Amino acid sequence: MKAKIRNAAKFLVLALIGIAMVFSVAACEVDVPDTPDGPDLPDETGYSLVEDGISSYQIVIPENAPADISYAAKELNEFLGAATGAYLPVVTDAQASGEALISLGETSVAERLGISVSEEEDLGASGYKIETSGQTVCILSAPGGSGEGCIYGVYDFLADAVGFKVYAADEIAYEQKATVPLYDYNETADPSFDMRSIGYSILMTDQNYLRRMRLMDHYSDARWAGFGHSQVSIFLPTGTYGDHTDWYSTTKTQLCWSAGDAMETQFAENAIALLESSPEVEYLMFGQEDNQVYCNCTKCQTNLEKYGSYSGLQLVFLNHVVEKVEAWRTEHAPEREIKYVFFAYQGTIAAPVRTENGQVVPYHDDITPNEHLYAYFTPINADYSQPLENTANENDYTALQNWSKIMPGRILVYSYDINFYNYFVNFNNFNAFKAHLQTYYDYGVDYFYSQGPLWSVVPNFSEMRIFVESQLMWDISRSYDALVDEFLQAYYKDAADAMRDLYDTICMRYATYTVTTGASIGGIYSAIGTSAIWTEPVVSRMADCIERAMAAIEPLRTTDSALYTTLSNRIQRENLDVLYLQLTHYESYFSATEQAQMVEDFYYYANLFGMNANRENGSLEGLFD
Ligand SMILES: [Zn+2]
Numbered sequence: 001m002k003a004k005i006r007n008a009a010k011f012l013v014l015a016l017i018g019i020a021m022v023f024s025v026a027a028c029e030v031d032v033p034d035t036p037d038g039p040d041l042p043d044e045t046g047y048s049l050v051e052d053g054i055s056s057y058q059i060v061i062p063e064n065a066p067a068d069i070s071y072a073a074k075e076l077n078e079f080l081g082a083a084t085g086a087y088l089p090v091v092t093d094a095q096a097s098g099e100a101l102i103s104l105g106e107t108s109v110a111e112r113l114g115i116s117v118s119e120e121e122d123l124g125a126s127g128y129k130i131e132t133s134g135q136t137v138c139i140l141s142a143p144g145g146s147g148e149g150c151i152y153g154v155y156d157f158l159a160d161a162v163g164f165k166v167y168a169a170d171e172i173a174y175e176q177k178a179t180v181p182l183y184d185y186n187e188t189a190d191p192s193f194d195m196r197s198i199g200y201s202i203l204m205t206d207q208n209y210l211r212r213m214r215l216m217d218h219y220s221d222a223r224w225a226g227f228g229h230s231q232v233s234i235f236l237p238t239g240t241y242g243d244h245t246d247w248y249s250t251t252k253t254q255l256c257w258s259a260g261d262a263m264e265t266q267f268a269e270n271a272i273a274l275l276e277s278s279p280e281v282e283y284l285m286f287g288q289e290d291n292q293v294y295c296n297c298t299k300c301q302t303n304l305e306k307y308g309s310y311s312g313l314q315l316v317f318l319n320h321v322v323e324k325v326e327a328w329r330t331e332h333a334p335e336r337e338i339k340y341v342f343f344a345y346q347g348t349i350a351a352p353v354r355t356e357n358g359q360v361v362p363y364h365d366d367i368t369p370n371e372h373l374y375a376y377f378t379p380i381n382a383d384y385s386q387p388l389e390n391t392a393n394e395n396d397y398t399a400l401q402n403w404s405k406i407m408p409g410r411i412l413v414y415s416y417d418i419n420f421y422n423y424f425v426n427f428n429n430f431n432a433f434k435a436h437l438q439t440y441y442d443y444g445v446d447y448f449y450s451q452g453p454l455w456s457v458v459p460n461f462s463e464m465r466i467f468v469e470s471q472l473m474w475d476i477s478r479s480y481d482a483l484v485d486e487f488l489q490a491y492y493k494d495a496a497d498a499m500r501d502l503y504d505t506i507c508m509r510y511a512t513y514t515v516t517t518g519a520s521i522g523g524i525y526s527a528i529g530t531s532a533i534w535t536e537p538v539v540s541r542m543a544d545c546i547e548r549a550m551a552a553i554e555p556l557r558t559t560d561s562a563l564y565t566t567l568s569n570r571i572q573r574e575n576l577d578v579l580y581l582q583l584t585h586y587e588s589y590f591s592a593t594e595q596a597q598m599v600e601d602f603y604y605y606a607n608l609f610g611m612n613a614n615r616e617n618g619s620l621e622g623l624f625d
Pocket residue numbers: 248255256257258259295296297298299300
């Protein structure tokens with residue numbers, strides 16, 4: 001499949017229309033809107049799952065069910081019950097009776113009906129199979145796995161049954177229905193990206209929210225060990241091997257990848273110890289440390305000549321380590337399959353290749369990656385406002401292409417969703433997120449991580465980004481723009497139109513600014529908080545959107561005060577960006593009394609939402625002094 005490339009001319013025209021019409025155009029993305037999940041339901045069986053609020057069904061799970069299967073059962077019961085009033089007994093397969101059964105995972109019920117997942121039905125970690133037989137419906141995930149796919153099978157089953165859909169931790173939609181038919185299923189679901197992860201503090205502190213968005217978290221997931229920058233800090237911590245200063249760079253902040261067999265053996269032994277103590281681990285990460293100060297010893301200098309780059313040095317080192325760990329695994333844990341993951345990042349992002357007879361090949365035979373090695377492609381310097389195919393991203397795109405030539409199908413992607421210098425300004429990737437995802441999909445990536453703010457809550461439409469991105473990772477055919485609309489309607493309700501206007505104002509301003517200045521402002525460290533971008537008329541327009549949003553929900557204050565408070569808080573959260581820009585750049589437009597009130601509002605709401613920083617490693621103290 002050919003990568004989808006944004007039509008640059010169309011984009012330019014759109015931006016120019018934006019200038020001419022001064023914000024009257026409401027469009028952030030120019031792709032064709034899709035059909036949102038509609039009432040595309042399977043045939044009915046004639047049986048009822050729930051009738052007049054009563055159900056004879058049991059939820060069946062295996063004896064000693066994996067935690068994910070138990071969780072799937074809990075979710076099914078909780079939301080089917082909330083929607084219909086019928087809460088079902090959860091029983092093990094030994095306790096199951098009759099035919100009115102919803103079977104989760106590899107139960108004796110599924111076995112008896114001959115419903116199983118075959119080798120060819122490659123469900124990965126998170127796909128599932130759902131099949132109806134008579135009165136019984138079975139939901140299964142990959143055999144022998146964690147059962148994760150059963151959770152998503154349950155969510156889709158609930159979507160058909162009662163219109164279940166999760167927009168945010170505190171915005172879960174379902175219909176109240178007294179009668180629900182049993183549908184006739186015979187299908188498998190295979191998400192576009194098998195492993196989906198988004199790094200936001202609001203997700204990492206709420207496992208229910210995380211799971212309901214169909215996401216995983218490297219930090220708490222039992223399948224992962226050594227996640228992040230681990231080569232020194234986890235596998236060979238400084239201070240532990242005092243006599244071996246030659247194992248590290250002079251600053252001791254990276255390994256010396258040329259240190260040789262004694263260091264590689266120690267590294268491998270520590271990795272083996274970790275695998276022995278963590279039998280569930282499938283992904284073992286050997287991530288370089290977070291800096292570009294690589295070892296420059298004599299051996300490394302010689303090896304640089306031989307292998308061409310630090311990227312090459314790292315791979316030769318990793319090949320040696322993985323060979324040792326795999327020798328242990330083959331003997332002691334032949335049933336386990338371990339993926340050894342390394343960062344292609346900073347000074348090692350370019351693949352160590354050369355061209356031979358028109359073919360891209362490893363720079364040296366020693367570099368040819370061990371078949372168990374996986375590259376975590378991390379384009380930290382990319383322009384996230386432009387597709388990867390754009391010239392602004394030429395280096396990263398070339399690197400991706402080259403990695404995929406020397407280790408096809410073994411690339412994970414670490415992407416970014418926040419500007420680390422501006423927690424109160426929207427990151428400018430609305431327009432290009434899907435294009436990036438599509439490119440990675442086309443290159444066979446099935447593992448995608450989008451890192452947002454890990455340590456602070458931020459405004460910037462966080463919940464919307466999480467919803468839209470997680471939906472796209474599940475199904476790449478969806479439209480970013482249509483998902484934005486769906487979210488805004490569900491989340492802001494009466495204020496949805498005004499909040500859409502706020503979103504469009506921000507998108508349009510970025511588009512106009514990019515076209516008129518040619519500036520690249522899509523980097524994670526780009527200066528996106530300037531008054532050149534956020535001019536007074538633009539910020540006033542944003543403030544007006546907030547005002548209209550608040551006016552739209554005003555009637556609820558008397559008719560539904562709880563909903564009013566919820567919506568007001570959601571709007572005020574986005575207003576923090578507006579207050580931040582007003583107080584930073586346009587203080588003089590407001591009286592001293594108004595300013596004092598704005599500062600008070602800013603801190604009141606920032607505190608209410610648990611925000612603690614204006615930027616990475618920043619704080620909120622004295623921001624407007
Ligand atoms: Zn060295």
